[in-house]
Amino acid sequence: MILTRRTMLAAAGALPLLATPGLLSAAEPDLSDLKDMTRGAVPIGPDERAARIARAQALMRASGIGAVLVEAGSSLTYFTGVRWGRSERLTAAVLPAHGEALIITPFFEEPSVRESLGVAAEVRVWQEDEDPLALVAAFLKQRGLATRPVGIEETVRYFAVDGLRRALPAARLVSANPVVRGCRMVKTPAEIALMQMATDVTIAAYRWTWPRVEVGMANTDVGALMSAATRKLGGSPEFSLVLIDEAAALPHGSRRPQVVKPGSVVLMDCGCTVQGYQSDVSRTFVKGSASREVRKVWDDVRAGQATAFAAARIGAPAGSVDDAVRAAYEAKGYGPRYRLPGLSHRTGHGIGMDGHEPVNLVHGETTRLAAGMCFSNEPGLYLPGKFGVRLEDCFHMTATGPKCFSTPPTSLDAPLG
Known part of the structure; x- marks a missing residue:
């Protein structure tokens, strides 16, 4: 195609x-002569997702990137298992160069998001009158990553990038392609x-x-x-x-x-x-x-x-x-x-x-x-x-x-x- x-x-x-x-x-x-060919399909499990995050963290350290921001979509599913659609309400992950990932999502969506979460991760929620990017900035500061380059996955929307720039004005935002592509392409x-x-x-x-x-x-x-x-x-x-x-x-x-x-x-x-x-x-x-x-x-x-x-x-x-x-x-x-x-x-x-x-x-x-x-x-x-x-x-x-x-x-x- x-x-x-x-x-x-x-x-x-x-x-x-x-x-x-x-x-x-x-x-x-x-269609009576057709049978389901996929019953033996083995879904991607938690061990493989954990290995993906470990690989991403190794690539971050090699590239000098402190963390990567990934919005809802296939890359979020790839790393965390979370299957979520995009809307004006931000659901995203922050993958730090060390330690557990962070998931941010609206308060009322947390139970649904957790249903497909497939890795160990911290979940922080935001209310309708709050700024979700402030949660990302706070997380990066707490992890000592606020002064390190932050990689942006290539499909993340402008409003999220702009919001992070305003919440963390000293941060240098860079492409996360060396990390995300480095994992997903192979x-x-x-x-x-x-x-x-x-x-x-x-x-x-x-x-x-x-x-x-x-x-x-x-x-x-x-x-x-x-x-x-x-x-x-x-x-x-x-x-x-x-x-x-x-x-x-x-x-x-x-x-x-x-x-x-x-x-x-x-x-x-x-x-x-x-x-x-x-x-x-x-x-x-x-x-x-x-x-x-x-x-x-x-x-x-x-x-x-x-x-x-x-x-x-x-x-x-x-x-x-x-x-x-x-x-x-x-x-x-x-x-x-x-x-x-x-x-x-x-x-x-x-x-x-x-x-x-x-x-x-x-x-x-x-x-x-x-x-x-x-x-x-x-x-x-x-x-x-x-x-x-x-x-x-x-x-x-x-x-x-x-x-x-x-x-x-x-x-x-x-x-x-």
Whole structure:
């Protein structure tokens, strides 16, 4: 998937599928042959979360950072287990370079926040007429960290940063990327196992869905089938994007009505979560006979995937993977660079708890590939006014090179492998 922003999926007609289970009420699919594949999923436990905090603290000390501020979201869950949405009322964590973490939350939310707290941590509450950042400042002073740089996790909102600056004017606020990225970019075996399970669910849903696609179906019908299958298989659908013919040339689709016709190109980009970890798999099919042009482009994309996989080597700059793909495509007459017809987006993105995580497989990215990093591999080709082809399989880096979560298809005649 190129972007995970739910607004993009809504614009393409895919988001309502996730929020409206009754879309297929007129003709409910028979899902009786599908079984939950996730019953053996092992959630991330307190020992692993404690190890994450210990790793973050080691990185803080190495970087000279005294503490890190993390707002509600995936990073808060990653370190503390707390699953909480963002609102104007701040719930956040402070990870100090030594000792237990601090959780701050509104007084009336404390019992709910504690339900998912998965590490030893102090919890301090604030009332509706109080400043939550004053609690953070007081904590840092009590821990002797008020004069040390404070790392700000990259998604923390401005009002929280500004509030901390006012509550602790002498503090130097810096990026927490060396700490948070340093932890989250490298997945553990437990994380990779959950991502593998999520991918297995998505592939199984594809295998169930595609044979049931019929001429006359709208793209939303196909997406609803995919979402229904994903749920029955035990995954929580994140997106079931379906693009047909000309809409497939737009990476995130079109609001225009789309219907499967004989010979239609059907591009599907789908993913789910298992225990908070994501999958992201794209496949491009043809309903009926494919034209020679479609076959050529499909084969070129498959070759592009293979080029990216071959370029993903331990120690290589992440951007070199994208460079290898663009060079191969330009040699075939696509582009150059992001021009169309060609590859108008990066080759891949990081993935884990979020569908998109740092870093990306994009030109200029100098971060070197290391074991445990996870990426999508999706060098699509798009022909405006005609169609697009995207094949996407995620992989994780091992000490000996990349390993796919799903097996890339090798032929348009066997698009699921």
